[in-house]
Amino acid sequence: MLFRPTAACYKNLKASSKTWVARQFRDPYVKKRLSDPAAYRSRSAFKLLEIDAEWDHFLQKPDVRAVVDLGAAPGGWSQVVAGKLGWGAEASKLPSGGYAYGVKSELEMEKKGTWSSPKSVSHQEVFDPLNIDALKEFTPSAGRGTIVAVDLLRMQPIHGVHAIQADFLSPEAADRIHELLSVKGNLEGKADIILSDMAGNASGNDTHDIESSLEICEAVYEFARRNLRSAEDVGRRRGGVLLMKHFEHPLLQKFRMEKLQPNFNDVKYIKPEASRSASREGYFLCQGWRAIDI
Numbered sequence: 001m002l003f004r005p006t007a008a009c010y011k012n013l014k015a016s017s018k019t020w021v022a023r024q025f026r027d028p029y030v031k032k033r034l035s036d037p038a039a040y041r042s043r044s045a046f047k048l049l050e051i052d053a054e055w056d057h058f059l060q061k062p063d064v065r066a067v068v069d070l071g072a073a074p075g076g077w078s079q080v081v082a083g084k085l086g087w088g089a090e091a092s093k094l095p096s097g098g099y100a101y102g103v104k105s106e107l108e109m110e111k112k113g114t115w116s117s118p119k120s121v122s123h124q125e126v127f128d129p130l131n132i133d134a135l136k137e138f139t140p141s142a143g144r145g146t147i148v149a150v151d152l153l154r155m156q157p158i159h160g161v162h163a164i165q166a167d168f169l170s171p172e173a174a175d176r177i178h179e180l181l182s183v184k185g186n187l188e189g190k191a192d193i194i195l196s197d198m199a200g201n202a203s204g205n206d207t208h209d210i211e212s213s214l215e216i217c218e219a220v221y222e223f224a225r226r227n228l229r230s231a232e233d234v235g236r237r238r239g240g241v242l243l244m245k246h247f248e249h250p251l252l253q254k255f256r257m258e259k260l261q262p263n264f265n266d267v268k269y270i271k272p273e274a275s276r277s278a279s280r281e282g283y284f285l286c287q288g289w290r291a292i293d294i
């Protein structure tokens with residue numbers, strides 16, 4: 001539901017909050033998110049949908065079996081991926097945005113012995129009384145592949161998505177991701193697609209924030225270097241995909257030229273329409289991991 005401040009409440013807001021509220025009211029993607037039956041948890045979901053549709057539906061290639069979403073909370077991108085891989089997109093019609101659906105299907109699969117609960121999902125939520133009615137109405141559908149979502153913040157479950165609450169740089173997260181990806185048919189535990197919509201917490205110090213944005217890109221690249229399946233393994237020139245957010249930085253082009261360009265068959269800079277023009281963010285879509293920098 002869209003928050004509509006009353007006149008009295010609006011009057012008492014700080015100038016910066018008034019600007020934020022006004023921008024939310026004008027933003028077509030905020031409206032779209034609120035009316036879309038998929039009930040995406042983030043406005044950012046539309047950026048991924050747009051990039052995927054514009055660039056050859058890379059999320060839906062039949063050889064995509066393993067996707068890692070870094071910095072995934074609250075879960076909009078993971079919802080998009082789960083939908084594309086067939087994990088019951090109708091789930092998100094629930095008022096909870098797929099939350100109850102995910103829990104129900106996980107419970108059923110556990111009962112049938114077809115799914116084992118990742119340690120990271122807390123099952124105390126299964127008994128959330130708010131979701132009981134919704135649970136009765138929906139039947140889960142099984143999708144394909146493994147989706148792993150990692151965030152420092154706790155994320156409500158999404159059907160078909162293994163959520164890990166951790167710093168993606170920690171050895172524990174690396175081990176757990178590898179463990180989850182290492183299934184029959186993917187014993188190497190590689191990812192076909194790695195997504196990163198990560199941003200560091202704004203510190204208020206511009207120089208520091210700009211610096212940390214490049215550090216995140218470098219860390220994400222390192223993660224991809226260790227975990228991405230190569231184009232050769234996939235058997236497709238654009239197989240092995242890294243999509244990562246970045247912010248403007250004086251050394252960004254150097255990073256692109258030295259790290260991304262030589263190691264992927266195809267690198268594009270993308271500024272999706274859903275990304276606010278005032279934002280200094282952009283995305284690199286890197287397709288076809290060449291696996292030479294290992």
Ligand SMILES: C[S@@+](CC[C@H](N)C(=O)[O-])C[C@H]1O[C@@H](n2cnc3c(N)ncnc32)[C@H](O)[C@@H]1O
Pocket residue numbers: 041042044045070071072073074075076077078150151152153166167168169197198199200201
């Ligand atoms: C812009 S949000 C992602 C939104 C998400 N794509 C969606 O559609 O819902 C960025 C996320 O990155 C996470 N993040 C930042 N640094 C991280 C780290 N080192 N490890 C894991 N998550 C991190 C933040 O906690 C935040 O939730």
